[in-house]
Amino acid sequence: MNIQLLKSKVKQRSSIAITGSKSESNRLLLLQALYPNIKINNVSNSDDSQLMQNALVSKEKIVDIHHAGTAMRFLTAYFSIQKNRQTILTGSSRMKERPIAVLVNALKDLGADIEYIENEGYPPLKITGKEILKNKVTLKADVSSQYISALLLIASCLKNGLEVTLKGKITSVPYINMTLQLLSQIGVASNFYGNVITVNPQTDKIKSQILTVESDWSSVSYFYSIVALSEIGTEVKLSSYKENSLQGDSVLVKIYKSFGVDTVFEKNSIRLKKSKIVDRSVSIDLDLSNAPDIAQTISVTAFGLGLACHLKGLHTLKIKETDRLVALKTELEKLGAEVSITNNSLMLKTSGIIKENISVATYNDHRMAMAFAPLALKTNINIEDANVVSKSYPDFWKDLKHIGFNIK
Numbered sequence: 001m002n003i004q005l006l007k008s009k010v011k012q013r014s015s016i017a018i019t020g021s022k023s024e025s026n027r028l029l030l031l032q033a034l035y036p037n038i039k040i041n042n043v044s045n046s047d048d049s050q051l052m053q054n055a056l057v058s059k060e061k062i063v064d065i066h067h068a069g070t071a072m073r074f075l076t077a078y079f080s081i082q083k084n085r086q087t088i089l090t091g092s093s094r095m096k097e098r099p100i101a102v103l104v105n106a107l108k109d110l111g112a113d114i115e116y117i118e119n120e121g122y123p124p125l126k127i128t129g130k131e132i133l134k135n136k137v138t139l140k141a142d143v144s145s146q147y148i149s150a151l152l153l154i155a156s157c158l159k160n161g162l163e164v165t166l167k168g169k170i171t172s173v174p175y176i177n178m179t180l181q182l183l184s185q186i187g188v189a190s191n192f193y194g195n196v197i198t199v200n201p202q203t204d205k206i207k208s209q210i211l212t213v214e215s216d217w218s219s220v221s222y223f224y225s226i227v228a229l230s231e232i233g234t235e236v237k238l239s240s241y242k243e244n245s246l247q248g249d250s251v252l253v254k255i256y257k258s259f260g261v262d263t264v265f266e267k268n269s270i271r272l273k274k275s276k277i278v279d280r281s282v283s284i285d286l287d288l289s290n291a292p293d294i295a296q297t298i299s300v301t302a303f304g305l306g307l308a309c310h311l312k313g314l315h316t317l318k319i320k321e322t323d324r325l326v327a328l329k330t331e332l333e334k335l336g337a338e339v340s341i342t343n344n345s346l347m348l349k350t351s352g353i354i355k356e357n358i359s360v361a362t363y364n365d366h367r368m369a370m371a372f373a374p375l376a377l378k379t380n381i382n383i384e385d386a387n388v389v390s391k392s393y394p395d396f397w398k399d400l401k402h403i404g405f406n407i408k
């Protein structure tokens with residue numbers, strides 16, 4: 001489905017409710033499978049969380065998690081400890097290009113039985129579940145934090161607990177902290193000191209409890225972009241959010257101040273307000289190694305406002321749903337931007353024009369579609385394969401219509 005966004009103006013005041021964080025949901029769903037006493041409120045309605053739920057109840061030998069990176073990584077660890085069961089864990093053709101050797105090697109070092117079915121180092125995997133007794137492992141921490149979270153999520157179920165030593169510069173750190181904080185919320189003790197994380201084996205029963213997932217901050221990024229590209233005074237209210245988030249992408253509050261957007265925390269929601277025009281001489285200079293998922297949104301906002309932008313710490317973008325650095329450069333340039341990229345950075349020059357009626361390709365990447373949509377506040381734009389948004393935010397186009405976007 002390709003869609004046409006006609007040049008739009010959003011309502012001066014509007015409200016949106018977004019469902020739970022996909023990252024928190026996928027962690028809690030796995031913990032719930034290990035500790036069924038846990039109940040979860042406000043689970044994400046994303047495809048990735050639906051796939052995670054289906055995989056966890058599936059009795060089939062082949063489990064297909066399509067494009068869901070967290071599901072692939074977390075379930076590799078989960079199925080490794082499901083005794084008396086062999087699982088073929090597979091995914092989309094892109095998933096078969098997303099590396100998993102760092103996690104598989106760590107699990108095998110601990111004693112797990114995992115084989116590659118097609119290419120060495122990549123899904124699909126044949127996992128024969130067994131008891132893991134070893135409790136010390138070292139792995140590279142600069143490729144994806146999801147490998148580390150995967151190990152931590154099963155750690156408390158291992159007979160002897162787990163001590164994980166991290167090598168290299170740790171990437172996407174807030175996601176590791178999110179895992180540890182959720183473990184702590186359910187009653188599992190851990191310790192993260194220097195480059196070593198320890199999780200104790202869980203000997204006491206996990207208490208019955210209901211956990212409420214905070215709504216998804218990565219999804220809010222598109223509304224920050226929309227407000228940044230709107231007139232002074234435009235407001236969007238979003239629920240359900242809190243000031244002390246477990247999600248690293250809540251750094252949006254700070255980042256979008258540079259784009260003239262203020263955030264007010266209310267009882268159970270946030271109100272984004274365009275409060276000032278940003279001077280064209282401002283240059284956005286950020287290291288996003290702790291918040292990689294908002295790199296596309298920020299680059300497109302900067303382009304929409306004609307600002308220069310230099311983003312660093314983007315090495316993980318090359319192995320996500322697509323090579324997001326190449327995709328961003330290609331699509332921004334179609335619209336008239338001047339962009340240069342390296343393996344871990346993106347540089348955008350100031351610009352004055354946005355070409356009209358350009359068709360933006362989305363490369364099976366939900367964030368490409370959602371990051372470029374706000375440009376409809378400046379010009380007519382087409383988004384190809386617009387239904388890719390369902391990976392994390394199935395209601396995205398409905399919510400955009402609701403706040404005033406003119407979608408054909």
Ligand SMILES: O=C(O)C1=C[C@@H](OP(=O)(O)O)[C@@H](O)[C@H](O)C1
Pocket residue numbers: 022023024070143144145146149171172175292293316
């Ligand atoms: O643990 C998680 O929930 C995630 C970790 C990040 O991945 P990397 O650690 O691979 O950067 C992030 O990009 C992804 O969307 C979700």
Ligand SMILES: C=C(OP(=O)(O)O)C(=O)O
Pocket residue numbers: 067068069070071293320321367392
């Ligand atoms: C990278 C992402 O997801 P995953 O790695 O879980 O596929 C994302 O949602 O931007």
